[in-house]
Amino acid sequence: MRTFRQIRPILAALRSHKTAVILLVLEIALTMAILGNLVFIVYGTLQRSHTPTGVAESQIGVIQSIGVIGQTNSGTAISNLAVLRDVPGVQDATFGMPPLWGRPQNPLFLDALRTRPAAHVYEFFGSQGLGDTLGLHVVSGSDFTDADAPDVMDVFMGKAIAPIPALLTESLAKRLYPNGNALGSIFYDGSHSLRVIGLVDHLRGEITGSTSDDDSLIYEFRVGTQNLGGTYMIRSSNAAQLPQVLRAAAAALQKANPGHVNNKVFTMAEMRANYFKSDLAAGRMLVAIILILLVVTALGVSGLASFWVQQRRRQIGMRRALGATRRDILHYFQAENFLIVSAGVLLGVAFAYALNLFLMRHFELARLPVNYLLAGAVVLWLLGQLAVLGPALRAAAVPPVVATRSV
Amino acid sequence: MFGYYLDLALRSLRRHKVLSALMMLAIALGIGASITMLTVLHNLSGNPLPQRSGVLFHPQVDPRPADLPGASEEPPDDLTYLDAVKLYHLGVAPRRAVMSANWLPTRLDAPDSPMSMRTDRATTADFFAMFDVPFVYGSAWSARDDESHAQVVVLSQALNQKLFGGADSVGKTLVIATKTFRVVGVIGDWNPQPRFYDVDDGAFADAEQMYLPFFTWLDLPQDYGYGPMNCWGNDPGAGTHDPKVKQCTWAQFWVELGSSAQVASYRSALKQYSAQQHQLGRFQRAPNVRLRGLLDWLDYKHVIPVTVRMQTWIAFGVLLICLVNTVGLMVAKFLRKSGEIGVRRALGASRHDVFAQCLVEAGVIGVAGGLLGLPLAWIGLWMVRQQPVSFAASAHLDLAMLGVALLLALLSTLGAGIWPAWRASRVAPALQVKSL
Numbered sequence: 001m002r003t004f005r006q007i008r009p010i011l012a013a014l015r016s017h018k019t020a021v022i023l024l025v026l027e028i029a030l031t032m033a034i035l036g037n038l039v040f041i042v043y044g045t046l047q048r049s050h051t052p053t054g055v056a057e058s059q060i061g062v063i064q065s066i067g068v069i070g071q072t073n074s075g076t077a078i079s080n081l082a083v084l085r086d087v088p089g090v091q092d093a094t095f096g097m098p099p100l101w102g103r104p105q106n107p108l109f110l111d112a113l114r115t116r117p118a119a120h121v122y123e124f125f126g127s128q129g130l131g132d133t134l135g136l137h138v139v140s141g142s143d144f145t146d147a148d149a150p151d152v153m154d155v156f157m158g159k160a161i162a163p164i165p166a167l168l169t170e171s172l173a174k175r176l177y178p179n180g181n182a183l184g185s186i187f188y189d190g191s192h193s194l195r196v197i198g199l200v201d202h203l204r205g206e207i208t209g210s211t212s213d214d215d216s217l218i219y220e221f222r223v224g225t226q227n228l229g230g231t232y233m234i235r236s237s238n239a240a241q242l243p244q245v246l247r248a249a250a251a252a253l254q255k256a257n258p259g260h261v262n263n264k265v266f267t268m269a270e271m272r273a274n275y276f277k278s279d280l281a282a283g284r285m286l287v288a289i290i291l292i293l294l295v296v297t298a299l300g301v302s303g304l305a306s307f308w309v310q311q312r313r314r315q316i317g318m319r320r321a322l323g324a325t326r327r328d329i330l331h332y333f334q335a336e337n338f339l340i341v342s343a344g345v346l347l348g349v350a351f352a353y354a355l356n357l358f359l360m361r362h363f364e365l366a367r368l369p370v371n372y373l374l375a376g377a378v379v380l381w382l383l384g385q386l387a388v389l390g391p392a393l394r395a396a397a398v399p400p401v402v403a404t405r406s407v
Numbered sequence: 408m409f410g411y412y413l414d415l416a417l418r419s420l421r422r423h424k425v426l427s428a429l430m431m432l433a434i435a436l437g438i439g440a441s442i443t444m445l446t447v448l449h450n451l452s453g454n455p456l457p458q459r460s461g462v463l464f465h466p467q468v469d470p471r472p473a474d475l476p477g478a479s480e481e482p483p484d485d486l487t488y489l490d491a492v493k494l495y496h497l498g499v500a501p502r503r504a505v506m507s508a509n510w511l512p513t514r515l516d517a518p519d520s521p522m523s524m525r526t527d528r529a530t531t532a533d534f535f536a537m538f539d540v541p542f543v544y545g546s547a548w549s550a551r552d553d554e555s556h557a558q559v560v561v562l563s564q565a566l567n568q569k570l571f572g573g574a575d576s577v578g579k580t581l582v583i584a585t586k587t588f589r590v591v592g593v594i595g596d597w598n599p600q601p602r603f604y605d606v607d608d609g610a611f612a613d614a615e616q617m618y619l620p621f622f623t624w625l626d627l628p629q630d631y632g633y634g635p636m637n638c639w640g641n642d643p644g645a646g647t648h649d650p651k652v653k654q655c656t657w658a659q660f661w662v663e664l665g666s667s668a669q670v671a672s673y674r675s676a677l678k679q680y681s682a683q684q685h686q687l688g689r690f691q692r693a694p695n696v697r698l699r700g701l702l703d704w705l706d707y708k709h710v711i712p713v714t715v716r717m718q719t720w721i722a723f724g725v726l727l728i729c730l731v732n733t734v735g736l737m738v739a740k741f742l743r744k745s746g747e748i749g750v751r752r753a754l755g756a757s758r759h760d761v762f763a764q765c766l767v768e769a770g771v772i773g774v775a776g777g778l779l780g781l782p783l784a785w786i787g788l789w790m791v792r793q794q795p796v797s798f799a800a801s802a803h804l805d806l807a808m809l810g811v812a813l814l815l816a817l818l819s820t821l822g823a824g825i826w827p828a829w830r831a832s833r834v835a836p837a838l839q840v841k842s843l
Contacts, residue, residue, distance in 0.1 A: 019830070023735035030728045034721065066524060068512045070585040070628035104643055114641045158645075190642020261512045261522045281794035282714045288790065289721055292436045293728060300732035303429040307739040355724075363717050 006328075010336045020304055021340060028344025028380055031297045033351030036376040037359060038286050038293075040368050045283040048209050049276040053099040054169075054202030056135030057268040058239040059091070061246030062098055064264040065253055067229020073259030077127060077152070077223035083256045084234050089245035091237040094133040095228055096126015098268055100275050103205045105212070109188040110176065119175050122205025123189060124218035126233075127152070131167065131220065133235045134203075139170065141183045141198025144220045148197075152221040152228075155192070163195035164219045169203050171214040194219060207275070209366070229260055242267055294383060301341075301387035305333065309395040316395055317402030326396040333392035334385060341384035345377040352376070408760075409767065416768035423740060427772065430736045434776025434820055437729025439783025442804075442812040444715070444722035446784070447791055449808060450801045451611070451711050455599035459539050460701040464662050464670065466494060468681050469695035470653070475639055482695050483637060483656040484607055484708075489689075491658035495531065499676040500662035501669070502537050505621055506530035507634040507650075507658050508608055513617070515570060516580040516587060524631075525566060527583075528605075528615040529624030535561070535594070537663045538604065543567075545577035545592030548620055552591075556623045560588040566616040567593045583619070584627040594618075600801060601710040603701055605659050607635035610710040611798040625650065633657040653689075674698045712798065726819065733772075733823045741765055741831035748831055749839025762832040769824025770817060777816025784812060 014021050065080075067073065075083070077095055084093035097103075099122075107117035124130070128146045131138075144167070150160040163186050173182035173196070182196050194217065203216040234249045236242040250265040266274075309316075316329055352373055359365040420427040454460050468490055469482035486494065486505075495505045508528045514520040534540070535547035544567075548559045560581060567576055576590045598614035633650045636657040646652035664670045674696070681694035699707060741748075748761055756764075784804060791802045 019738050020735055027731045034724045106643055261524055263524045278796040292440055293725055296433050296436055296729050296732055299429045299433055303426055303736045304739055363713055
């Protein structure tokens with residue numbers, strides 16, 4: 001309570017240091033604005049880097065086996081899948097590409113004339129076993145059956161006649177069919193008609209942080225004796241053994257395909273690390289900037305506080321002589337700091353939103369949620385108290401006898 | 408007088424060690440952060456080919472259909488196969504190069520040599536002269552090689568090192584996409600950044616490993632992608648396996664024009680070509696051409712990564728906070744000297760003198776902060792270089808940036824010092840002297 005009673009004298013004292021107080025408030029407000037937005041950006045990056053794609057990432061390995069056109073090759077798509085499945089530890093294998101592969105978002109249409117795109121989606125397609133290799137979770141409808149899958153050449157040539165059975169993510173189903181009648185519906189991409197046979201919980205093509213990341217569809221085709229070069233995936237039954245299993249699978253695939261170049265072999269974990277490495281590196285730079293900001297602000301607060309303490313030594317001595325305890329003096333400076341930081345935080349909220357608007361316009365940042373500002377305020381209050389502690393303790397140590405000197 | 412003020416400033420700094428150190432540290436941190444990002448920005452926005460940028464131009468035409476929802480006013484960056492061939496044979500520019508990029512299975516011309524995918528640029532003979540590409544061994548192929556679809560290849564130094572141990576490989580043969588190619592040249596260290604001639608394929612990407620004649624490359628049995636291909640229509644995937652389709656652009660095209668007269672005549676030739684294609688019904692749109700110079704082209708493409716631009720803004724925000732901080736501390740510092748200033752004023756110093764003295768002190772703090780900031784910027788750039796991003800390797804402090812750093816430190820601190828100094832010069836001498 002005693003601290004609160006000090007507020008009026010504190011305000012009166014601050015009025016005689018208007019300039020310094022205004023500058024300090026401004027500094028804290030600017031720090032708050034930048035801090036809030038930076039933490040938001042860094043946290044967003046971290047959150048993105050942990051967003052799951054919806055597939056069994058820890059078990060999946062990718063083998064890029066590029067077919068050399070004009071070179072004879074003994075392996076066929078169906079024999080390659082058999083070779084991969086025969087490798088000990090391989091649970092499933094497919095010819096198809098994993099998430100985070102740099103897919104474009106292709107237009108989807110609800111009418112056969114393709115007048116207006118209803119959504120732009122990531123299209124996953126691959127040989128029989130694609131859904132099982134990825135480890136999708138079908139939440140309604142049914143999973144793929146090999147018998148219904150169209151032939152690969154019909155799909156590639158755009159000649160598939162019957163609608164291709166496809167699974168949609170729940171997110172895409174909601175976008176295309178807000179009334180919930182997705183199952184059994186027919187829709188169209190650029191060259192095929194497709195039929196919804198079921199929904200999966202999640203399948204993200206890319207992780208950009210946008211809500212459309214999870215708008216994906218997936219279908220399987222049947223491969224046979226074609227010589228297919230491209231991307232094969234395996235799923236190891238045991239995540240811990242994936243690196244060894246993948247190496248063995250790549251070697252087996254290369255042996256069966258002397259006319260292919262085994263260009264790249266990597267696990268999805270490696271792929272994810274690679275996908276986010278520059279974002280995370282930029283995040284580390286921002287963390288460095290955040291630290292610099294906090295240090296500079298702390299320096300400013302404690303610098304001005306120690307100046308004030310020095311300037312008011314005589315007044316402090318008088319207060320002590322008139323009966324104020326050390327604790328009173330300590331609390332005085334702490335309360336003063338709290339008031340200044342609070343003013344800075346209030347102004348900082350406005351600055352933070354202004355900066356956020358600027359970043360939204362120029363750098364496609366999302367709107368700053370209010371809890372970042374609350375966190376920023378708490379951090380600045382703590383920082384202010386920490387910075388003022390030294391000078392305030394020094395003030396509390398001023399002996400009453402100072403009052404009697406040089407009067 | 409300056410010498411005396413400098414002496415006073417140094418004395419004052421020594422008297423208030425902590426406050427001075429705080430100010431210098433704050434300036435140093437602000438300068439360190441902003442110079443780090445400025446250096447990165449400076450390196451990224453430099454002229455990739457200073458000796459040639461004035462004469463290189465990037466022609467664009469617009470073959471898109473008239474109704475394309477959401478289409479920009481700007482014509483596509485690259486050309487379709489048909490436009491690439493026709494513009495290549497237009498013959499108005501003294502030099503021109505059509506090009507694209509992909510990767511091709513490549514091996515030594517020996518029975519058991521393993522294949523690897525190697526990045527390549529398919530282009531025409533003028534490429535090397537236009538872009539000032541240095542040769543270590545051999546030379547570029549000739550225009551006649553382009554015409555005759557000769558199977559010749561120019562290697563980068565790095566690939567020559569990998570395949571031939573760095574020896575003179577001119578005359579040796581390689582098997583590229585199952586065809587035999589003869590090495591005619593090995594180029595030296597050459598990778599202009601930003602890689603202006605194909606920014607859509609990565610403005611700060613590594614240079615390609617080998618160079619093949621464009622028309623020979625098109626003949627190859629291949630389907631390994633055709634650069635950053637863009638197709639229009641409802642099915643973006645349609646035609647991506649056939650470079651000759653009419654709805655996909657993928658060929659970059661550059662011309663060399665030595666004078667403004669040549670630029671003007673080329674521009675009108677480009678318009679005439681578009682008008683003619685429009686009349687023939689192949690172009691649905693009225694002539695919509697561009698002929699940007701190299702630097703204009705880089706400007707238009709915004710090659711500087713968005714994260715770098717953002718970090719630069721943020722770094723300057725940090726500098727601003729450091730300066731506000733410095734203004735605050737300086738106000739405090741000069742206020743503390745009120746007594747001293749009062750005496751000086753009473754002894755006859757003018758307001759102007761006091762103002763100048765305070766500014767000199769601010770300047771000293773600025774220079775000291777700047778000097779302290781340089782090692783911080785050096786550490787910052789070291790951190791940038793540790794980043795696994797393609798542009799990071801080029802981030803180095805050069806002499807010009809050192810100068811900029813010190814100047815920025817001095818000017819910003821002087822700017823920050825003006826107001827505190829002005830306040831200090833307003834100190835009423837009588838009041839101060841009385842209270843002594």
